[in-house]
Amino acid sequence: MGVPLYLEPRLTPRLTSLLRSGRFLHALVGGLGSPLNVVLPDQIADNLTHFRDVYRTHRLSGQVFFAHKANRSSALVRRLAATDAGLDAASLGELQHALGAGFTPDRIMATGPKDPEFLWLAARTGVLVHVDGQAELDELAALVRQYGLPPAGVLLRLSGFASEGTRLLTRPSRFGTPAGELGGLLTTLERYPDELRLAGVGYHLDTTSLAEKAVALEGCVRAMDECRGRGLNPRIIDIGGGFGVSYLADGEQWERYTTELTRAVMGRRPALTWRRHGYGLWHEAGTLRGSLALYPAHRPVAAEKYLDALLTQPAPALGTRLATLLLEGLCDLYVEPGRALADQCGLTLARVLEVRRTGAGERVVRLAANATDVALEEHGVLMDPVVVPADGRRAPAAGGPVGVHLAGNLCLEADMITRRTVFLPYPPCPGDLLAFANTAGYCMDFRAGEAQRQPVARKAAVWQDGRDGARERRDGRERQDGQDDGHGEVPWRWCLDEEYWPVAQQAHHPRHHGTPAGGGA
């Protein structure tokens, strides 16, 4: 087995404190079943302030929109409604949810593929529409005219920006209109002066590369100039999301792991995966082929730091810093982080049902959850779960680190939570919980289904009284006190996700539950 190749999760003090509250978590799963999703609404408000800080540093104005698609949670959306954030709705249901959660239309943007109902509600309520192209402009204008609606504000989603000098290749996107065809869109807009109002332009690129995004951002600045040249007065440049999350605590662990994975694929060490899966790599005549299909799980520059790095880049052709270009061009910057804003905002709990050895001697841990409930693997994120021992059991001193395989609850060979051999500090037992940290961004409920009539995870919102974002900012630091099981720690409170409202934290609403199992004492 060799040294344990841990990939320990990066945890904020808030998530660390929650994971130490073992009795609380066991009581939650005891009452609501396994798997269980837990969200931390106060964290998303903190994350928002980090993005705002970057705006402040660069003197930029604009708005930060939470890409709702990252998580269905009501608690996260309602908590954000109580801040000054915006929300990016990508479906009729998300738009209704946002309006119902308290987002006023001036704080909502409608994006993505749209059906007529979605487009109508967006226009009716007056939310900004990020349009994909010509056809959508025509459709929106027709709706506005037919139903006598106020003019709809539109952002034009552009793609395929040209670079100068070297040819910077970008993955083709099925969304947006090629930047070179902006003129045609503007001609359409000019046909509907009473129905449509140009608010700005935008892009959304699926890449981690700053260089590609710099080309697109500069392309948008040029597009704004073209709009102004035609007498229009747009103010907004929308650069979408894709700021990334750093999942792992330790960059060295990530580097050591990927090196060992490479060696395993080359046959130079024992396998590190179920059935010798290579995560995109394979071995051919003594040479490594393929490319690692994994999310770069340790990222020194992610989330708001990534936005900062992008804004600090020079514009590829004009040479000016991108932030300066936006500022000088009198542009408002809109961003739509999903994963990055939901960073550290949730975890998924699963109970251990069985631990056994296969004929080949592999240790398999079967969980009361399946791969769709914990979708980290689907997103290429490799990260260890945290063992939360069953009530009363302490982490054993002996037993040492073990390598295990995590199997799901479906009657299907392929239902492995991860194909990786997971190293845990000690062997788990039936009844223990495995906590998968940081699942709130896309890895919680995006794909979860009811295959085999297995239960879909319920969702609970948790918080600590008097520990909201505002309080922490006043303190200027996060509190890191608190030991095992909540002793000396501000107790955790909870309610079902759909019953969470921001006022819950002040008022003692009868529907909100205290700490189960005797208040963690």
Place this chain on the structure above:
Amino acid sequence: MRLDSITDAIGDTPLVRVDPAVHGLRHIDLYAKLEMLNPFGSVKDRAAWHMVRPGLTAAADGHRTVVELSSGNTAKALSLLAGLYGVPFKTVTNRIRVPEMRDLLLLLGAEVEELPGQTECLDPTSTDDPLTLFHQELTGSADGYVYTDQYYNARNTEAHAAGTGPEIVADLDGRAPDHFVACVGTAGSSSGVARVLREHDPGVHVLGLVAHKADFIPGIRTIDEVQGVGLFDPATYDTIETVTADEAIEGMVTLARRCGMPAGPTGGAAYTGAVRHLRTLDAELTERRTAVFIVCDRIESYLSYVRQRRPDLLGRPAHRNSLATLTEAEAAAATGIGTEDAERWIAQDEPLVVDLRSPFSYAALHIDGSVNIVDELFAELLQGGLPFSKSRPVLLACPVGEQSARYAALLTRMGHPDVRSLAGGIIAWRDAGAPLVRE
């Protein structure tokens, strides 16, 4: 020396002894094989010429393009060689991380395609890996391309087995050195040289250097990346050690400042790696030994690489009239003027309005009658003194009124009697509904 073609100047590079006072090894003579003295500037000249030579004439006749996956010296050598034959050259790369190289390749006439970055929303089942697509395109139109394939092409190694290796042996009076040190990129030079040296003396020790994983050293691969190199065989090396970018730059500085060898970071890494490895052996030696390392290329292309990592090496004193010399108190004392007052002032006293934004932004929208002197240019002008008369008042404008306030303070210190900064900048001006024009 009279040659018919520049390609005849490839190879036969000197082997130069490094002064023991610099490296401090008492029993080991350390030699640098100066591959940077090849005509196109690097060790890659040999491999590029050897790989592309068989296909070049056919390429010229058949209107083919030479293609390679290279972001550095191989691309540079191939563009020059292709140019000799009037053949186009295209390189496809995973991002050129040395900016000078990008411009240099364009100047040499290469077509450069940079592959997209990793996707943020990973689809593990996706099959559109950019490199796979590249190979599909090559196979799809085999007639159109001469693909040199440096990571798999045996002629890459052969170039060194026939040239670099025998040259070293000849210069050491027919003996192989006891130690050979090379950075591993395509593994071509290290494998080719090692093969020849071992034929002369199976006891030669070969040290391969790879980059530290979190680091980037141009021309060197990390321990994981070398696994994907077809020419890489771990058995070539007795020892594989890692070097960091800091060590590479440190070595580069030593070679340049103490040895008269303006080597790039790869050469610097080889030097540092060699000395670090040999130092422990040296302490126990009683007889003399020789060691050879390769200096791959020259220093000039790596200025921004150094600027990014070790700006202190390029340090310059600040100019007298620069914003950097401004104290907080001076900056805070600058005279600001709000939009409404500024409009009135402009109408009455006609101050010179200077817009400090970039020409592009100025052209889009600006205050009527203003002149545009972009920030950096303005800073340069001020180094020489006041660029306008003291008899005319000046209104400075920037996006939010921050830079303009600092310049107003500086101009005041330089003796201008009436400089004001537009408070809140052009953005406040726009938000107040004051007119902006586009001409």
